[in-house]
Amino acid sequence: MPRGPGRYDDIATEIRHRLKAAGVILLVIDGKGGQGFSVQLPRHLIEVMPEMLETIAREIRVSGADG
Secondary structure (H helix, E strand, C coil): CCCCCCCCHHHHHHHHHHHCCCCEEEEEEEECCEEEEEEECCHHHHCCHHHHHHHHHHHHHHHHHHC
16 A cells, blocks of 8 residues: 555545544546555554455445446
């Protein structure tokens, strides 16, 4: 995962603060600044993020088959 601020990091920080969230994962598709993402999570969640994303991918595949 890239380290340091990316092009959408400021927006992710704003969202995290507004929501008083422990973390944010922002995924931008065809945005004004192009494609990109920002991940701001505590270390213990970064370590489980691959498993979380795999679960999300499975759910998307299943719902796509239904749709």
